[in-house]
Amino acid sequence: MTARARRICLLAGAGLLVSGAAGPAGEGAPSPPHGSEARFVVELEWPRENIARTLGVARSELGMYGRGNPFQTRDIGDRTCVVGPLFALDVEDGFAFDIDEAVDLVITYAPELTGPFSVGFNDNGGDGIGESETIEPESDPGSGPGAGSELATARVTLDRARFAAHGIRDTDLAIGGPEGIALCDIEVVRSHATPVPAGYGTLRLTVEDAESGRSVPARFGLYDETGRAPLPSERSVLVHRFVDEVRLLWVNPRTWWPSEHRLAFYVDGEYEARLPVGSYELVATRGPEYRGYERTVEVRADETTDLTVSLERYADLPAQGWYSGDSHVHIARDHTEDDAVWAQVAAEDIHVANLLEMGNIAVTHFKQPAWGEAGQYVREGHALVSGQEDPRTVHRGHTIHHNLQRPIRQDPESYFMYHRVFEESHAQGGISGYAHMGQLFNGERGLALDVPFDLVDFIEVLQGGRLYDDIWYSFLNLGFNVRPIAGADYPYFGPTLPGVERTYVKLDGPFAPNEWYNAYRSGHTYVSNGPFLEFQVNGREMGSELRVARGDSLEIVATASLNPDIDRLNRLELVVHGEVVTSVNRTFGEVDGLRLATRIAADESLWVAVRAYGDRDGERDMTVAHSAPVFVVVEDEPWWKLEAVPELVARHRAKLQELLTEPIRPSGDLEYWETTRLLEEEWEQQRLRLEPRVEEADARYQALLDRARAAAAAEAAAAAKSTSS
Numbered sequence: 066m067t068a069r070a071r072r073i074c075l076l077a078g079a080g081l082l083v084s085g086a087a088g089p090a091g092e093g094a095p096s097p098p099h100g101s102e103a104r105f106v107v108e109l110e111w112p113r114e115n116i117a118r119t120l121g122v123a124r125s126e127l128g129m130y131g132r133g134n135p136f137q138t139r140d141i142g143d144r145t146c147v148v149g150p151l152f153a154l155d156v157e158d159g160f161a162f163d164i165d166e167a168v169d170l171v172i173t174y175a176p177e178l179t180g181p182f183s184v185g186f187n188d189n190g191g192d193g194i195g196e197s198e199t200i201e202p203e204s205d206p207g208s209g210p211g212a213g214s215e216l217a218t219a220r221v222t223l224d225r226a227r228f229a230a231h232g233i234r235d236t237d238l239a240i241g242g243p244e245g246i247a248l249c250d251i252e253v254v255r256s257h258a259t260p261v262p263a264g265y266g267t268l269r270l271t272v273e274d275a276e277s278g279r280s281v282p283a284r285f286g287l288y289d290e291t292g293r294a295p296l297p298s299e300r301s302v303l304v305h306r307f308v309d310e311v312r313l314l315w316v317n318p319r320t321w322w323p324s325e326h327r328l329a330f331y332v333d334g335e336y337e338a339r340l341p342v343g344s345y346e347l348v349a350t351r352g353p354e355y356r357g358y359e360r361t362v363e364v365r366a367d368e369t370t371d372l373t374v375s376l377e378r379y380a381d382l383p384a385q386g387w388y389s390g391d392s393h394v395h396i397a398r399d400h401t402e403d404d405a406v407w408a409q410v411a412a413e414d415i416h417v418a419n420l421l422e423m424g425n426i427a428v429t430h431f432k433q434p435a436w437g438e439a440g441q442y443v444r445e446g447h448a449l450v451s452g453q454e455d456p457r458t459v460h461r462g463h464t465i466h467h468n469l470q471r472p473i474r475q476d477p478e479s480y481f482m483y484h485r486v487f488e489e490s491h492a493q494g495g496i497s498g499y500a501h502m503g504q505l506f507n508g509e510r511g512l513a514l515d516v517p518f519d520l521v522d523f524i525e526v527l528q529g530g531r532l533y534d535d536i537w538y539s540f541l542n543l544g545f546n547v548r549p550i551a552g553a554d555y556p557y558f559g560p561t562l563p564g565v566e567r568t569y570v571k572l573d574g575p576f577a578p579n580e581w582y583n584a585y586r587s588g589h590t591y592v593s594n595g596p597f598l599e600f601q602v603n604g605r606e607m608g609s610e611l612r613v614a615r616g617d618s619l620e621i622v623a624t625a626s627l628n629p630d631i632d633r634l635n636r637l638e639l640v641v642h643g644e645v646v647t648s649v650n651r652t653f654g655e656v657d658g659l660r661l662a663t664r665i666a667a668d669e670s671l672w673v674a675v676r677a678y679g680d681r682d683g684e685r686d687m688t689v690a691h692s693a694p695v696f697v698v699v700e701d702e703p704w705w706k707l708e709a710v711p712e713l714v715a716r717h718r719a720k721l722q723e724l725l726t727e728p729i730r731p732s733g734d735l736e737y738w739e740t741t742r743l744l745e746e747e748w749e750q751q752r753l754r755l756e757p758r759v760e761e762a763d764a765r766y767q768a769l770l771d772r773a774r775a776a777a778a779a780e781a782a783a784a785a786k787s788t789s790s
Contacts, residue, residue: 100397102308103430105738111147115253118155125153125239127185127232128194141175142215146249151241153233161228165189166258168226172219173250176202180244186223187231190292192327197221262341264366270336275375280334282412286324286348294328298338302331302408305396306556317559319530319686321631323348323357333408340364352414353595354380357630379628388576389567390417393552395431402442411447413564417581419467424455426480427739437470441578448578456483459733462508463500466490468582477743481751487520498523502533513720516540517765527551527566527592529558530686538643539713541672544703548693551592566594593690596627596677602695610696617667625677626658632679632688637661640674642706670702710773714766721759
């Protein structure tokens with residue numbers, strides 16, 4: 066930490082909260098709709114010309130993030146300044162709203178309390194999010210624009226500024242940097258160059274499935290010749306983003322979208338809007354099973370343009386028994402039958418949206434109105450279902466629990482006893498596992514403790530444009546049946562959109578949420594952000610347990626396909642015990658399907674899976690699908706990877722000790738402003754209470770290791786006998 070950053074931290078620690086600490090709804094700010102506020106928001110008393118509100122925030126929804134609070138005010142020279150890491154400002158609508166012009170900001174700041182900073186803003190064209198170049202504070206304000214004072218000024222030009230309330234809590238600007246800023250004044254200077262429309266016309270859309278002709282929801286983009294997306298009318302779907310209510314959303318770069326412009330809105334079957342005359346690019350999608358829709362639309366003065374948008378399927382997965390779900394969506398519902406939430410989910414063609422209450426040791430966000438079947442809203446084959454992401458700590462990971470009959474809430478005094486929630490979930494018929502690849506927030510520690518007790522049904526292995534299979538494979542290779550699952554974690558991760566990563570589950574009969582969970586529990590599943598998979602071993606589906614004699618031949622058949630609007634298939638791989646044993650690669654042309662057929666010998670128990678990749682194959686930006694394994698059992702032996710057991714046992718036993726010995730670091734918690742005190746107060750006592758549980762898990766790893774050593778010794782003896790004979 067630099068000296069300047071240390072000064073800011075000291076000031077923030079000693080400073081005065083202007084409107085009190087941010088509570089569940091951001092104390093000091095107006096109460097938000099749809100439950101509590103899961104972001105840090107505090108409204109500051111800092112009146113400025115043409116600025117309606119100034120907020121201290123930890124994220125801006127305009128591409129900027131900040132950590133650390135409380136915020137403070139301080140008199141510097143003749144100014145009252147606000148000091149903190151990140152500020153969100155609401156420009157007065159009467160001064161500038163939904164404009165399209167260059168705007169200058171004259172920013173006055175205190176260099177001694179300011180690190181490099183930038184400005185985030187809502188702009189026109191592209192993804193709708195602009196950010197200025199980084200501004201380096203004046204090293205000697207006495208020779209700069211603020212000569213003779215402790216202050217300096219910087220002038221920043223925002224190209225094609227919009228100010229349409231797209232930031233957090235309807236704000237327009239974000240100003241801050243990793244070392245913080247002492248913001249002492251801001252002047253917003255308009256150029257008044259926003260084009261004046263030559264006239265207006267009306268666009269009326271009807272959306273239908275091309276095959277059935279039925280009305281369907283979809284995600285739309287509409288852009289004029291400059292790339293500007295007109296604000297959607299009230300006929301669009303009103304979407305919850307945290308507690309914000311928005312109609313226009315950012316489609317992040319890893320999400321499939323037919324246009325270079327990346328602002329979108331949702332339509333529930335029909336849409337109508339009054340628009341400036343001109344030519345527009347119109348695009349629409351409805352998840353990876355549908356082809357993208359693109360065309361040009363002309364809007365003429367005082368005329369109505371009627372258009373039927375017919376969305377064609379690339380693949381009909383439900384016709385083959387496959388139904389998609391998103392394991393991880395955070396949207397509060399005020400009532401069970403929430404048609405706006407349903408429309409967003411159906412527009413992404415998700416059949417089961419697991420709407421998760423998000424708890425921490427202090428509070429619960431994204432509340433759901435009912436549980437079990439009473440909390441399910443099923444309409445036209447798309448279901449909203451209540452679930453929970455709770456318990457969650459930075460010390461042992463985030464857990465997810467689906468298909469609950471009622472929420473399970475641990476008291477702070479027992480919050481780290483995750484196993485109690487898993488046990489109660491299973492007693493209710495729930496399905497439970499770990500979020501965020503088992504990697505983030507030290508989830509591997511929690512997995513190391515809970516997997517040996519057969520409490521973990523799944524690991525969320527696909528998220529944020531990334532497949533992370535290392536932790537998952539480590540447990541499969543120890544002989545545990547842990548399934549894959551995928552979820553977008555809307556509105557986090559970018560932000561993302563629901564269904565960007567999804568779980569496909571194969572049903573034997575008609576769709577219903579309970580049947581979906583039953584099929585998932587059987588392992589008939591794969592995860593994907595694009596490719597579709599089929600996979601059988603000796604005719605048995607993914608997730609099955611197949612018992613064979615030693616040396617039997619295993620016939621393996623797998624296929625992969627991929628909507629060519631999303632990406633091109635690159636390869637289909639066969640994975641045995643975590644290693645690729647064979648693959649089929651695209652050789653030429655526009656191939657959207659691959660088939661792998663091979664035989665291997667069942668010389669030992671093993672697990673077999675397939676995964677498919679598109680051409681986009683970066684570490685954190687890939688097109689990928691991965692099946693659940695087929696478990697091949699030979700002579701009742703575990704399907705472990707025998708030679709790897711000692712190393713894997715040592716790995717997870719080390720995580721158990723890390724769980725007990727590493728100090729808790731609440732600053733890494735997502736809602737640190739709510740949880741820090743309780744985490745610090747509760748951890749030490751609960752650590753002592755966890756020790757017997759850790760010792761029992763360690764003993765189970767030791768027993769597994771002893772069995773593996775005995776099996777390895779028996780194999781060696783049999784091999785030696787065979788050689789000698």
